[in-house]
Amino acid sequence: MDLEARLHGAAPSEHPEALRLWLRLLTCTQLIEKQVRSHLRAQFDTTLPRFDLMAQLERAPDGMKMKELSRRMMVTSGNITGITDQLVAEGLVERMDVEGDRRAYLVRLTPQGREQFNTMARQHEQWIVEAFSTLGERDIATLYRLLGKVKEHTQNNSLETAE
DSSP states (O other), X not given: OOHHHHHTTSOOOSOHXXXXXXXXXXXXXXXXXXXXXXXXXXXXXXXXXXXXHHHHHXXXXXXXXXXXXXXXXXXXXXXXXXXXXXXXXXXXXXXXXXXXXXXXXXXXXOHHHHHHHHHHHXXXXXXXXXXXXXXXXXXXXXXXXXXXXXXXXXXXXXXXXXX
8 A cells, every 4th residue: 555545544634635745746756766676676686776876976987985975875884885895896886095094985986887877877767757658748847847846945944944
């Protein structure tokens, strides 16, 4: 049962449409992510966290510190270390010492890792396009614009509460 279906058993709300929209967004996100995870496993024998780590490194051709990877991916450095160890063993990423800091490492894609990531990224794009294929270009543009308003409002509110 998805989150939307669970709403029917919940107590009545003063703002049922906003709550229904939130649950619809969350359900769609979870369903699409589940499909992507399944495709990555079936077609590339990899996981979404590995793909995400490689995506971060693809954007940083000179490499990235482990701590920065951890921050960007919003996971613990232990998670990053485990994934990195696997990718190093497979020859997809390499670790390099950071000059002047014996405790830190830079991590970057190897040529083989870059090639494999590019193949996965092209396929990933097709999966996402397919997930939204029932929407027309205008619908996608409208949804993108409207969600941008929600994002901006939420970011502004989180800045106010942080002060």
